[in-house]
Amino acid sequence: MLEGMDRVKRMELLYVILLAIAFIGYTIAIFILDIETEVARDRFPAVDKLFNGHIPITEYPPFSLIFFIIPRIFFSDPAGYNVGYVIMIFIITIIGLHLMRLTAESLNMKPIWAMTIYSVLIALLLEYVADRYDIIPAVMALASFYFSINKKMPAAFIILALAMMTKLFPAILFPIFLMIFLVERDWAGLMSGVAWFVIGAVVVAIPCLLIEPGLILGFLGYHSARPLEIDSLAATLIYPFSLIGLTEVWIEPSIAEGSFGSDNLRGPLCDAVAPWLTPIMVILIVLFILWYGNVRSRLERVDERVFVLSTAIFISLMIFILVGKVLSSQYLVWVVPFLALSLLTMKDNKLKWRIFWLSVVTVVLTQINFAYTYLVTGGGESISSLSMIMVLVRNLMLLAITLLLLKEIRNVRDHGSNDEDRCSDLPFKC
Numbered sequence: 001m002l003e004g005m006d007r008v009k010r011m012e013l014l015y016v017i018l019l020a021i022a023f024i025g026y027t028i029a030i031f032i033l034d035i036e037t038e039v040a041r042d043r044f045p046a047v048d049k050l051f052n053g054h055i056p057i058t059e060y061p062p063f064s065l066i067f068f069i070i071p072r073i074f075f076s077d078p079a080g081y082n083v084g085y086v087i088m089i090f091i092i093t094i095i096g097l098h099l100m101r102l103t104a105e106s107l108n109m110k111p112i113w114a115m116t117i118y119s120v121l122i123a124l125l126l127e128y129v130a131d132r133y134d135i136i137p138a139v140m141a142l143a144s145f146y147f148s149i150n151k152k153m154p155a156a157f158i159i160l161a162l163a164m165m166t167k168l169f170p171a172i173l174f175p176i177f178l179m180i181f182l183v184e185r186d187w188a189g190l191m192s193g194v195a196w197f198v199i200g201a202v203v204v205a206i207p208c209l210l211i212e213p214g215l216i217l218g219f220l221g222y223h224s225a226r227p228l229e230i231d232s233l234a235a236t237l238i239y240p241f242s243l244i245g246l247t248e249v250w251i252e253p254s255i256a257e258g259s260f261g262s263d264n265l266r267g268p269l270c271d272a273v274a275p276w277l278t279p280i281m282v283i284l285i286v287l288f289i290l291w292y293g294n295v296r297s298r299l300e301r302v303d304e305r306v307f308v309l310s311t312a313i314f315i316s317l318m319i320f321i322l323v324g325k326v327l328s329s330q331y332l333v334w335v336v337p338f339l340a341l342s343l344l345t346m347k348d349n350k351l352k353w354r355i356f357w358l359s360v361v362t363v364v365l366t367q368i369n370f371a372y373t374y375l376v377t378g379g380g381e382s383i384s385s386l387s388m389i390m391v392l393v394r395n396l397m398l399l400a401i402t403l404l405l406l407k408e409i410r411n412v413r414d415h416g417s418n419d420e421d422r423c424s425d426l427p428f429k430c
Helices: 007-032 038-050 065-073 080-106 110-125 126-130 135-149 153-164 168-184 187-211 214-224 233-243 268-298 303-322 331-344 349-376 385-415
Strands: 250-252 264-266
Touching: 007 110, 038 065, 038 080, 038 233, 065 080, 080 110, 080 126, 080 135, 080 331, 110 126, 110 187, 110 331, 110 349, 126 331, 126 349, 126 385, 135 153, 135 168, 135 303, 135 331, 153 168, 153 187, 168 187, 168 268, 233 264, 233 385, 264 268, 268 303, 303 331, 303 349, 303 385, 331 349, 349 385
Parallel strands: none
Antiparallel strands: 250 264
8 A cells, every 4th residue: 555655645644653653652641640631620521511411611712612522422431531532632633734735735845844844843742732622723724724825715714713713813814814815905805705704703603692602701701801821921021020029929829719720920010911911912913914914915926925924824823822911831732833834935944944943942841841840840839930931931932933934024025035936836826
């Protein structure tokens, strides 16, 4: 069978096998080491309520329940549910791998390179992939991107709406996609995109509002009231000043009432800064998308447009992650597909490798800090200054990656490409 497969398909199969081994190893480890998982602790009880006639109100948008329900159909105990959940996440991860290949092939670029970046970062983030659900909306957002560049706009906007109703962050892609139509003055395409997006969102929202309004309103109120999460960029920038006596801070553990299930940094300055971060984040995203529209209007080459589009999505998500008052390490899963696409379409090979290895080091540091904070010190009020400094370094590295890519967009805008035109025959606009 392998003899009849080309090199790309063989590499895809290899990555499927390697990721399967990683997921199996993770599943064995959580049972042998008796590790409490978020899936067993939080997901199973919520879904079990649903199977017993009670609608759970969670911090997540309502379409996420569909994915939480699937493992419960097959397993009625926490341990079995955890296994079923990991299997489901593995399947979705492999769908993402296949979409990376299809997207690269659509762009006439190197699918093996795309699959390699995706697989390496997913493997390094395995605990956050397998024990959370962020990979689901991330893969849905990738599917939306794939359909958009292949001019299948109804599918792109409907999937994007469903992704937003699974977790909020894919909503950022919506104005970026619309900006393309605005720049092209394609008013019919613009209205069509809005209509399909609204249809996709309404199909989920209306039944939820009729059955239990809290399914929609609950997660919105939940996130608006959260304090400054301890891993956020703002928290890690404030914390060093407390070490030299310039401000007072304390750690609110995740088990405390009103903590919203996360370790938070509290104090006069933290509590004063937190309410301003979301408005600032929204303003920065809007300004960046407007700037993206200006850059896009100056580009004629399709390959440059694809690079700027995928990189603009990555940067917009990073603004959401870095400027917001919550930065859970699982959020890094959101950007994996678009970082891979940005590096795939980047022409500066030296910068490409620099960003790739910087990303790898960033993820490794995230995992080292997770192990030290929660397996060694126990987290909560025991979180040490060393842990806070490690997270600060990690956050500054994320900021550096974002700024490097922002600079590269500006370089493409100002200087374009001097090499022979390529990708000019692709059957889409982006």
